[in-house]
Amino acid sequence: MLGSMATAASYRCARCGVRSPVSALTWCCPRCRGPWDLDFEAGPVPLGALSGRAGSLWRYEEALPLSDPYASLGEGRTPLVRLTDTVSAKLDYLMPTLSFKDRGAVLLAELARRLAPHRVVADSSGNAGTAVAAYCARAGLDCTVYVPGTTAPKKLEQIRAHGARPAVVEGDREAAARAARRAADEPGTFYASHVFNPYFLHGTKTYAYELWEDLGGRLPGTLVLPVGNGTLLLGAALAAEELLAHGLIEERPRLVAVQTEAVAPLAAAFRAGAEEVREPAPARATLAEGIAITHPPRARAVLRAVRASGGAFLTVPEDAIRAAQRDLAGRGLFVEPTAAVCWAAVRGARLEGDVVIPLCGAGAKTGLAP
Template identity: 55%
Template sequence: MTALPDLVCSECATPYPVESLAWRCACGGVLDVAEFDFQVDAAALRRRVPSLWRYAEALPIEVDPAITLGEGLSPLIPSRSFAHVQLKLDFLLPTLSFKDRGAVVLATLATRLGVRSAMVDSSGNAGTAMAAYFGRAGIGCTVYVPESTSPGKLAQMRAHGATVELVPGSRADTAAAALQAAGRPGVLYASHVYHPYFLHGVKTYGYEIWEQRGRTLPETVVVPVGNGTMLLGCYLAFRELVAAGLAERMPRLVAVQASACSPLEQAMAQGLDAPELVDAGATIAEGIAIAAPPRGKQILRAVRASGGTIVCVTDTQTAAARRELADEGLFVEPTSAVSFAAVRAAVDEDFDSVSPTWAVAASSLTAGSVVVPLCGAGLKSFA
């Protein structure tokens, strides 16, 4: 077995052995995976398994055949509504969301380290993914979720054998409860936000876009953003592809938030380096209702480095986009519809024309090639 890359603080550069089960630096900074050398063998891809593990060199851990469910390589299809848009169907992954990409990596890591117990906090999809993969690995898993979490997601977690802790209040209250419980000896805090191995699983999404488009990248990728795991994963992939000479340039990343909870959009509009805490209003896009994203500074840096921006859409626009996607044969949860809603708003010019972020986003969202992720299945939500 190859050595596992260690973790390093994004703020003070303090290193942490991955075996330590550290999930945050003593200085309070979030951790990243230390840089490791790799080169994806592009010529060999045609002969490889049709899963995210086809990009084995780019991942920090080797596949465990006993844990993988064949996750990854979700379809990339043309949109019927927009000729310039392709839709990537990650809601077809084993637990019906893109979170499987990171969950399988964390469950594989936990098995490699001999961990017997894990915990996670989630608005739903990460919890269902962790429950499934840790259950498959034979590792006990406790999931902290808001008590308002969709019944379908709760049923899915319990079906996989997870212990579900319902937390009164907001998503932020759930995160706070989990942080109080995190750090117990021998227990992996399998956080899709804090543990950076998760992001490296998610980055396979970006590699797949590149491969499925004939080894080219689109002009724009539109991503729903709460904690930012999909956006940061895509940014990692696109940066690596450009650095390896496998792509000429990085796509513009347009992040989309719900107008009821948009700390990152507000920070982008005001030119801030970090988001300020906002009140999280009620929204049907429960998966991105994050008032204080721990990786907020990294999200803002990544979006700016790509030449993109961050916008928000209303629940009315999101609900309409969800219905439009259903007319295309694609039933997704509301959170998954926000990116499609942003494209619709740009095409119809149904946005605040004085918004500094929309002024930048409109041209990116109507560019010649745009990829929109559909991240979670509609049966997970009764909204």
């Protein structure tokens, strides 16, 4: 049984309007192969009633499409610490699997547990795979994670430790995604995709709900967010939309998206005034492997969200990423290179008002960038 909150939701393709019940294992729109959105009406979260609730992201139950989770590992409620007078960092690497991907992975695993597929597949450059592997272990689900050959050995070890099978694919991140999608088309398979399945976005939106709670019922003026597939940014935009609709904030935060100079298809499309990424960007090497996505499936939604917020795109070079990782480590915050890109961008930009950046993945997973 999915539970009353889940059965009120359904999948919908934003491109062509096709719908599907959540109980189906169809992982994308059968007509255009685009990612699903979720038709689900979030309720207002009562700020004054939160203090007595569970210390995890499940405290925002009115806003979530699933309730009473078995698969939870206590994820969420990460600290917010100040870096400068105007910039704070949310330490989302302090999660059960050491990355922000736990926010979405727990909803995917909980949904899969209730649907009881024969197996679960996922694709990842590392962090989403380790998160899905851990939560599938918690939920008692058979899991295979497709990863590119460049995946950090410590992340492969973590996937194996949770009992999942890493399927190493020759080629880049996109090659791993294609292999996972072929497997996802097989009968009885649940595709725990952090890109195509919108339950993941309803998990990542709790990042912004936590900021709203921690700041006493408001959001920062600017959220600076790393963007590859854009799942954290889209989650933050979703939370802002819900909070605004319920009169719980007065205005949306400005969304500033960060990509590397090496792989920046969304930044290029934004600056060109395009609504979509038409062609894949060249697959160049970058220290920030977690956001090296050459052709993001939700590009249109990311571009729309940034523009609607009055936001912008920033790109950072490799030497700035390397320097930012070391600078954060010198402040007691050891994160992986991908998690340092927002600090690299903020250090090189002049952003007005209060700014929050996420530190998304632990440095213990990768070590210092050479």
